[in-house]
Amino acid sequence: MAREIIKDRPLDERESSILQAVVYEHISTGKPVGSRSFVQKYSLSISPATMRNIMFDLERMEYVKQPHTSAGRIPTDKGYRFYVNSLLDTYDHSMKDHEIQVREEAIKREVQLDKIFSLITRMLSTESRYAAIMLTPRFDYTVVKRIVLVPMDQSEVLFILVTRTGMVLTRKVLISSTVTQDELYDYSKYLTGELGGYSINDIRERIFDRLRSEKVQGVNKEMALDIAELAVAEYEEPHLHIEGIENLLKIPEMVEEERLQSLLKIIEEKNILRRILERALENDGVWTLIGEEIEDERVTGCSMVSTSYKIGNRLVGAIGVIGPTRMDYEKVVPLVDYTGRVVTELLTKVST
């Protein structure tokens, strides 16, 4: 006996605030919200019967539903969506550093990008109490500040790239003929001079050709260019970090049989998350996906809050939180927003 669905109409003031309260209540308790206990708990001035009438209307508009006939209401995806949207409407985008204490010292001291990303992802998971995910950037648009070549042994050279933001990328390059330390030092100067200030993408696509056709005195620029070209050839693939799965294990509803399968799928097939996060890359600002809005049949009962981050003003990566549909959006949305800004800042600000 399916309930009759009525056409959508704008919610009036009272309906709207009750819907928000119901969603909030369900997020807090995890249990269906019933009319009597609800009006009692919040000492509302309406009777349970009125409450039921409103609930009934909300149900016909598919904002809430009953898990079974004689139970209270739980929000549908549409209900959560309404709730989140009203959050976003009123949400103050200015950072609230004092509230969200991110320990940034550790990050500031670190120079290895991978470690920084691990650290940030871990922080985000700790802070949110859900699982955090991060899609690391491809470094095509990072601007080079300095390049250094260091001998490893006869056939290997260590290629070190310092970015303008003070990050370091290292890579081992095989060489065919031996070179001395001093020669490498000269190469380093040459490469820094010619490539400094350009992005890796520029270098890969345009600079090499030009340089090869130029004449330079005194330096075996061929070899230097060979090494550099090899090193930047196919830079670090974007990589997906996941942290804080253990947090999800603490949420009762995630541990229930079917959900656990969903969870396992998420963890094991990182590509699912990767694909979703890549879509986050298309938009600036916080992006929420609630329940079925994650259009992947393998993932059920989950929501995602994510945002993209930039190098300069180019979107290069995304970071977010994944958790149960019943997620504390009120906390998570600003947190993700803030974290994205921090990452952008880290990757963008030029070290003096």
Added chain:
Amino acid sequence: MAREIIKDRPLDERESSILQAVVYEHISTGKPVGSRSFVQKYSLSISPATMRNIMFDLERMEYVKQPHTSAGRIPTDKGYRFYVNSLLDTYDHSMKDHEIQVREEAIKREVQLDKIFSLITRMLSTESRYAAIMLTPRFDYTVVKRIVLVPMDQSEVLFILVTRTGMVLTRKVLISSTVTQDELYDYSKYLTGELGGYSINDIRERIFDRLRSEKVQGVNKEMALDIAELAVAEYEEPHLHIEGIENLLKIPEMVEEERLQSLLKIIEEKNILRRILERALENDGVWTLIGEEIEDERVTGCSMVSTSYKIGNRLVGAIGVIGPTRMDYEKVVPLVDYTGRVVTELLTKVST
């Protein structure tokens, strides 16, 4: 009505092989082993009754127990211990590379130690189908091959240390007065000349004092030494990697309420594992801890198989697998052993 416990005595041939078979059977199926179905399944030449008599004896010696009165037997920790010991007795310590296919190419190409450790831990978890843990070494006994200083900006220098095994450690050092690139290059040569061939520990404890008292012409060795001393001051703390928790979620008995708590504790309080792995550092070779042998009341129903690894012939770190007491020791023990050897080799072998 507790069963009477009889004094320990050596098991005879038949008892021994039956006990091993029972443990093996339980590891495979996860269910209590009953007399009738057992003799049937393996077409044994003894009757269920005889089987029962033997089981009865084994139970009185506490090798097996009944989860409840009218059930088959499951191994006790002591039973598992017996099983694992006989495995270890007969186990051939020569590596079986062809069986255990570890994809080492990725590792060979990597130069960043942290990434290598992540990779190895991930491999071990994938291969074992349980969770893998690794305690990274403190690099006190790593031998330095080369030191390079690279300018970052006015107040920062990048300190790069290449080890004799071809690994790279990087660290940012704050400096008070500016230096030119060429000066840093001279420092690099000086430091490489003086510190190359020594271990970080040697450098920290002995070399600096000597060098400071020496006279050197032409180089502002004070500043070079200051930078180096800061950089090696307190090198990377040992860090605990965990990978493959998702594998444990696939094991039914680990997901049951109480065990899940245990699992959460393990993941969250990394110090538990750290402490245990540090004990593994005391011994050479594979070390197994079965059930209660892990003397931590927060961890129940788990076993650990671990081994230490070396730099040269000094034990510096440990790596292992954690899983349910009912673990496939036959597979895991050689795998962990092998992995430990690979790591030792990686950290020890001198790059040409």
Added chain:
DNA sequence: ATTAGCACTCGGATATATTGAGTGCTAATA
């Protein structure tokens, strides 16, 4: 020493009551 036979045990599955927080509907009320 081994085995067949037998009475007994008890966890797990299945069926059956009990409870209580929830509902929708109707009629009375402000």
Added chain:
DNA sequence: TATTAGCACTCAATATATCCGAGTGCTAAT
């Protein structure tokens, strides 16, 4: 017309009873 009190009804969750079968220990025969 919107709200509320009252009431019969629903159904998940819990508790209780019953049955089944794979397991046991023990005893007597081989």
